[in-house]
Amino acid sequence: MGEDLSGAMTSLTLRVGDLAGEWDRTGLIPPELLRDLGAEGRLCAEVPEQYGGWGLSSLHSGAYTAHAGGLCSSLRSVMTSQGMAAWTIQRLGTAEQSAGLLPRLTGGALAAVGFSEPGAGSDLAAMTTTVRRDGDTVVVDGHKKWVTAAHYADLLVVVGRHEDGAVAVVVPTGTPGVRVERITDPLGCRAAGHADVHLDGVRLPADSVLGGHGLPTALLVTTALAYGRMSVAWGCVGILRACLSAATAHATVREQFGRPLAEHQLVAGHIADLYTAEQVATRVCEYAGRCWDEGSPDQVVATVLAKQVSATQAARGAATAVQVLASAGSRDGHTVARAYRDAKLMEIIEGSSELCRLMLAQHALSAPGAP
Numbered sequence: 001m002g003e004d005l006s007g008a009m010t011s012l013t014l015r016v017g018d019l020a021g022e023w024d025r026t027g028l029i030p031p032e033l034l035r036d037l038g039a040e041g042r043l044c045a046e047v048p049e050q051y052g053g054w055g056l057s058s059l060h061s062g063a064y065t066a067h068a069g070g071l072c073s074s075l076r077s078v079m080t081s082q083g084m085a086a087w088t089i090q091r092l093g094t095a096e097q098s099a100g101l102l103p104r105l106t107g108g109a110l111a112a113v114g115f116s117e118p119g120a121g122s123d124l125a126a127m128t129t130t131v132r133r134d135g136d137t138v139v140v141d142g143h144k145k146w147v148t149a150a151h152y153a154d155l156l157v158v159v160g161r162h163e164d165g166a167v168a169v170v171v172p173t174g175t176p177g178v179r180v181e182r183i184t185d186p187l188g189c190r191a192a193g194h195a196d197v198h199l200d201g202v203r204l205p206a207d208s209v210l211g212g213h214g215l216p217t218a219l220l221v222t223t224a225l226a227y228g229r230m231s232v233a234w235g236c237v238g239i240l241r242a243c244l245s246a247a248t249a250h251a252t253v254r255e256q257f258g259r260p261l262a263e264h265q266l267v268a269g270h271i272a273d274l275y276t277a278e279q280v281a282t283r284v285c286e287y288a289g290r291c292w293d294e295g296s297p298d299q300v301v302a303t304v305l306a307k308q309v310s311a312t313q314a315a316r317g318a319a320t321a322v323q324v325l326a327s328a329g330s331r332d333g334h335t336v337a338r339a340y341r342d343a344k345l346m347e348i349i350e351g352s353s354e355l356c357r358l359m360l361a362q363h364a365l366s367a368p369g370a371p
């Protein structure tokens with residue numbers, strides 16, 4: 001595939017066409033389309049070529065993710081889940097597990113990642129899902145909530161308690177004891193296939209545990225979430241680009257008081273704010289992407305910063321875009337109406353804005369005066 005992305009982006013644009021609004025209204029992306037996109041390696045583009053992926057750098061993958069996010073946040077959410085599952089397998093799994101599982105994820109199988117539980121949202125240390133060894137099997141019991149893409153998934157990467165720490169275990173959704181219960185009325189990303197997952201005595205081969213042993217919960221969670229944060233941050237850049245494009249197009253054409261909206265300074269101010277938001281989010285994401293590609297020690301904090309800035313800017317920017325379009329953008333399925341609902345959720349997932357701010361404060365306080 002290399003890293004010439006313009007052809008890949010154009011072809012994704014053609015595949016989505018003008019269907020994102022309809023997917024949002026019906027709450028469903030056709031599963032066969034997702035499988036086709038997955039089999040073309042499009043849903044987890046950073047997976048190395050040896051496993052059938054595109055082997056993109058973090059920066060190039062980010063550019064592609066932003067493009068997807070501008071087209072359809074539900075599709076981008078499915079990409080984020082697939083990419084996070086692949087990343088977790090790559091980082092925590094053995095070479096044999098990577099060789100067995102990653103070609104499935106680049107071959108059309110769909111995956112989702114479950115951390116959250118009824119009593120463990122921001123505080124993942126409170127997880128109660130257990131992964132218990134029993135001879136040459138493991139038994140998984142628990143309840144995961146709000147798992148993006150679980151409705152479509154063939155495989156779930158489930159995080160649970162194991163001995164003194166935590167493990168990630170790969171659970172085929174067809175295994176006896178797995179029940180996937182669709183969330184039918186999410187505020188946004190309505191076609192992303194969110195679901196609650198019930199795991200009752202789910203027995204799996206012991207080699208379903210990634211890496212075969214437990215890790216400290218915080219380390220495991222941070223490792224898996226890092227990819228998700230980066231992906232969501234770039235998705236927010238896409239939301240901002242779509243909003244900027246819709247707002248400038250509308251403000252140029254729509255006339256009130258005898259001239260285009262864009263010639264009214266308060267409306268032009270909204271356009272300037274949107275442009276600023278898009279540029280700021282893009283720059284922090286680019287910085288974080290470079291940190292990933294260079295293996296910089298700043299990678300973790302740069303990723304949290306990118307997620308925090310991009311999500312905040314996207315939520316504010318989408319509201320601004322709705323204001324510029326007013327009634328023209330106030331219907332379900334319209335680009336800016338979708339963006340408004342989708343962007344709000346970006347402030348909640350992969351570490352809420354409050355949790356990101358706490359992490360950034362902790363970083364700043366640990367190195368006072370440092371840039």
Ligand SMILES: Cc1cc2nc3c(=O)[nH]c(=O)nc-3n(C[C@H](O)[C@H](O)[C@H](O)COP(=O)(O)OP(=O)(O)OC[C@H]3O[C@@H](n4cnc5c(N)ncnc54)[C@H](O)[C@@H]3O)c2cc1C
Nearest residue numbers: 113114115116121122146147148345348349350352354355
């Ligand atoms: C659209 C969507 C997609 C999701 N996808 C997934 C997924 O794929 N996999 C998965 O496992 N989970 C997923 N989740 C769950 C998501 O990770 C949690 O919603 C998130 O971690 C917040 O947890 P909570 O909703 O229980 O809120 P709570 O933890 O109850 O928090 C409520 C509020 O209090 C704040 N708060 C909590 N603790 C503190 C604190 N110490 N200091 C300051 N503020 C605090 C939070 O920031 C938030 O604003 C998804 C959720 C949504 C809405």
